Amino acid sequence: GIQVEQSPPDLILQEGANSTLRCNFSDSVNNLQWFHQNPWGQLINLFYIPSGTKQNGRLSATTVATERYSLLYISSSQTTDSGVYFCAVPIWDNNDMRFGAGTRLTVKP
Amino acid sequence: GAVVSQHPSRVICKSGTSVKIECRSLDFQATTMFWYRQFPKQSLMLMATSNEGSKATYEQGVEKDKFLINHASLTLSTLTVTSAHPEDSSFYICSARDSGAGIYGYTFGSGTRLTVV
Secondary structure, eight states, X not given: OOOEEEEOSEEEEETTOOEEEEEEESSXXXXXXXXXXXXXXXXXXXXXXXXXXXXXXXXEEEEEGGGTEEEEEEOSOOXXXXXXXXXXXEETTXXXXXXXXXXXXXXXX | OOXXXXXXXXXXXXXXXXXXEEEEESSSOOSEEEEEEEOTTSOOEEEEEEETTSOOEEOTTOOTTTEEEEEEETTEEEEEEOSOOGGGOEEEXXXXXXXXXXXXXXXXXXXXXXXXX
């Protein structure tokens, strides 16, 4: 089945810094989602992004489907950005979502 | 937007007892719901796909008799962990797909943290 790999696995930032998280996938996909899992476990959908670039406040994401990767940019990071960021690929035929291993982000004040 | 309600959010039970977790789609109908398990500092792993009115489809390695899934209506799926043991302690998350929203319609519940003592 499709493989989803995320990097880096862990990231520690000082408040105010910028960061880029990467998601590689092994096969063609018709969509891709980025999630933030907060310390309480809630998964917050950040972006549906099959291709192109989207921005939402300090966050933006770019997916290059032909090269099978997606990037999540976090600018001017805040302590509330801490948590785990997952990318996931909906598998239409199997009707489920495959998650990457996640990037654990810690933003220090 | 679509909302999925999951209860309880946290449960502690004794070894050997059963625990039921509910997943409800509040403002849409979901013919398909998904159950995931997440161990500490790990990713979400799909356990089973719950289909309304039919048997659930379990992923390889997931015991059907231990994790009973019932999807009796278009808005409710339940996961029952039977004869729970400490190794079943985990974070369980459901998701539901809004059938009318196509592939964009995945929404996740807030999760249930199960601790078996």
